Amino acid sequence: MSSADLHISATPRAKHEKLLGIDPAINALAPRTSFTGSVDDLFEAMDLPPVNTSEMKQNLCADLGLTEETLFSDIIPFVKNLSSKAASLDNASHSLHVQASKIMPKLVIYRLTKQKTILALTQENVLANEELVLTLYGNLISITNDSKRLGSYVHMLDELRVQLNKNTGFEDKVENNRLVKMGSGLRLDAYGNNSSPMLNRNSREPDRTSSEVELKASQQAPPPTPGPSGMKLFAKLPKQIADSALEKPELMRLSAVYELIETELDYVKDLQTMINFHKVQMATVVSELETNQIFSNIEQLLVANQVLVP
Amino acid sequence: MNTRKDQNVFISEVGDLLIECAPSFQVYCTYASNYPSAMKLVYGYQQRSDMKDAMAKWQAAPEGRGLSLESFLIKPVQRICKYPLLIRELERFSEKAGNTKDRDLLKLAAVEIEKVVTLVNEATREAEEKERIRSLGTLIESPTVTYSLIQPLDLEDKVHLKDGMLQRMVGGKLKERYVILYADLILVCIPLPRVGNAKGKYELECGYSLPELGLGVSSGSCMSMTNYSDS
Numbered sequence: 001m002s003s004a005d006l007h008i009s010a011t012p013r014a015k016h017e018k019l020l021g022i023d024p025a026i027n028a029l030a031p032r033t034s035f036t037g038s039v040d041d042l043f044e045a046m047d048l049p050p051v052n053t054s055e056m057k058q059n060l061c062a063d064l065g066l067t068e069e070t071l072f073s074d075i076i077p078f079v080k081n082l083s084s085k086a087a088s089l090d091n092a093s094h095s096l097h098v099q100a101s102k103i104m105p106k107l108v109i110y111r112l113t114k115q116k117t118i119l120a121l122t123q124e125n126v127l128a129n130e131e132l133v134l135t136l137y138g139n140l141i142s143i144t145n146d147s148k149r150l151g152s153y154v155h156m157l158d159e160l161r162v163q164l165n166k167n168t169g170f171e172d173k174v175e176n177n178r179l180v181k182m183g184s185g186l187r188l189d190a191y192g193n194n195s196s197p198m199l200n201r202n203s204r205e206p207d208r209t210s211s212e213v214e215l216k217a218s219q220q221a222p223p224p225t226p227g228p229s230g231m232k233l234f235a236k237l238p239k240q241i242a243d244s245a246l247e248k249p250e251l252m253r254l255s256a257v258y259e260l261i262e263t264e265l266d267y268v269k270d271l272q273t274m275i276n277f278h279k280v281q282m283a284t285v286v287s288e289l290e291t292n293q294i295f296s297n298i299e300q301l302l303v304a305n306q307v308l309v310p
Numbered sequence: 311m312n313t314r315k316d317q318n319v320f321i322s323e324v325g326d327l328l329i330e331c332a333p334s335f336q337v338y339c340t341y342a343s344n345y346p347s348a349m350k351l352v353y354g355y356q357q358r359s360d361m362k363d364a365m366a367k368w369q370a371a372p373e374g375r376g377l378s379l380e381s382f383l384i385k386p387v388q389r390i391c392k393y394p395l396l397i398r399e400l401e402r403f404s405e406k407a408g409n410t411k412d413r414d415l416l417k418l419a420a421v422e423i424e425k426v427v428t429l430v431n432e433a434t435r436e437a438e439e440k441e442r443i444r445s446l447g448t449l450i451e452s453p454t455v456t457y458s459l460i461q462p463l464d465l466e467d468k469v470h471l472k473d474g475m476l477q478r479m480v481g482g483k484l485k486e487r488y489v490i491l492y493a494d495l496i497l498v499c500i501p502l503p504r505v506g507n508a509k510g511k512y513e514l515e516c517g518y519s520l521p522e523l524g525l526g527v528s529s530g531s532c533m534s535m536t537n538y539s540d541s
Contacts, residue, residue, distance in 0.1 A: 250409075
């Protein structure tokens with residue numbers, strides 16, 4: 001496939017098949033360049049309003065589990081390339097760029113695959129071309145040696161995958177802001193070969209290629225954004241408080257307090273799951289040494305956090 | 311915090327608790343610095359069909375909630391990084407709500423937690439750098455013309471000091487060379503063209519055993535290395 005072969009033929013199926021392979025267009029998006037820029041450049045490259053607060057920058061890094069330098073040294077050059085090439089690419093990739101520019105201030109960027117294609121998501125809304133998302137995910141063959149990024153990508157892919165299952169009609173229950181996956185959903189193999197995500201999609205209407213599907217993010221409720229467009233209260237605020245006639249600032253404050261508490265409780269539960277379930281299971285299949293190499297001092301983390309929420 | 315909620319739903323203060331807990335969060339340094347190698351291990355498991363199946367089972371189990379092991383393992387890393395943001399936000403809201411007492415406490419809490427996060431980031435960076443250095447040796451390919459001096463390349467026990475890109479005079483022209491300095495060895499490598507998305511590899515051009523090396527400064531700002539055993 002030459003890089004000149006950028007236009008994909010009309011039928012959706014052909015498009016899927018092409019994208020399932022090594023798409024030169026997507027590959028062309030990922031040259032490595034050295035770049036000294038800031039997160040403001042990143043947002044400029046994506047036609048987004050500038051990120052004013054260091055809080056947003058930190059949020060981005062926190063969600064990815066990256067330090068600011070790592071984020072900028074790899075993601076920014078890639079995004080710059082994406083923006084500049086979007087116009088010459090086929091519809092699907094173009095709509096990715098277009099939608100990237102509609103994203104809300106709270107921005108989280110995920111990088112997928114060996115082909116280093118970026119999928120831009122927000123914490124509240126996943127704005128993406130669903131087909132492109134599935135195809136990109138299906139292209140996930142292997143990830144770089146960077147194990148830290150691997151973890152965050154896989155984590156977000158999991159969440160995304162569960163989200164997509166939800167929207168394609170497979171049943172998923174939403175419980176306490178988390179998705180409990182039911183049914184087989186889409187079988188997307190993150191590590192092996194593509195177990196074609198398209199298998200389940202043959203029955204879909206052909207012209208969904210350019211439709212924008214809005215999906216809701218699943219992860220733990222993010223802190224309420226005191227954005228210019230109005231305020232949001234924490235979803236699980238105790239009834240007593242929600243019903244009370246408190247002043248708005250105090251309500252917001254209490255909302256943030258409960259946000260902290262509830263996310264902490266959820267997190268502690270996760271720690272307990274890792275210790276009581278995952279670690280125990282792991283120990284039945286690998287050596288004690290390896291089990292400890294994976295879970296490290298997780299029990300100590302639990303102890304520390306339980307002081308906060310006894 | 312939970313018990314405070316039980317006492318009075320309209321919690322007036324959390325800053326003090328956060329200040330108290332912050333120092334104990336240093337345990338996150340250990341977890342975070344171990345995280346890269348943990349993930350490497352897990353990634354390796356995914357290549358084995360027996361492990362892959364086991365992990366898929368855990369993911370499908372009710373406890374797994376449809377999330378992979380990797381998703382769980384990163385949670386602590388994400389959580390510790392989130393604290394400064396949550397606390398600063400809470401501080402702002404407290405300010406707006408006129409709760410100056412908690413605001414001041416939260417200010418202190420933010421400082422304390424940021425100290426811990428800095429330590430965590432440092433620990434992570436150190437671990438990553440260590441790994442980078444360790445894997446440096448795997449990126450070096452033997453040259454087509456073998457030098458009798460280096461044979462074979464065994465860098466496992468070498469004490470890494472520094473590495474970086476330098477320029478070398480080769481046949482009157484300046485060429486880019488990647489130089490790695492160990493305690494007793496210096497390697498000069500030719501950067502090879504990158505193949506797709508693979509990590510950049512190097513071809514070993516020459517290596518010098520430091521004890522046998524003479525260093526001189528020639529005209530201009532070039533340093534020259536003479537291997538005594540050559541002469």
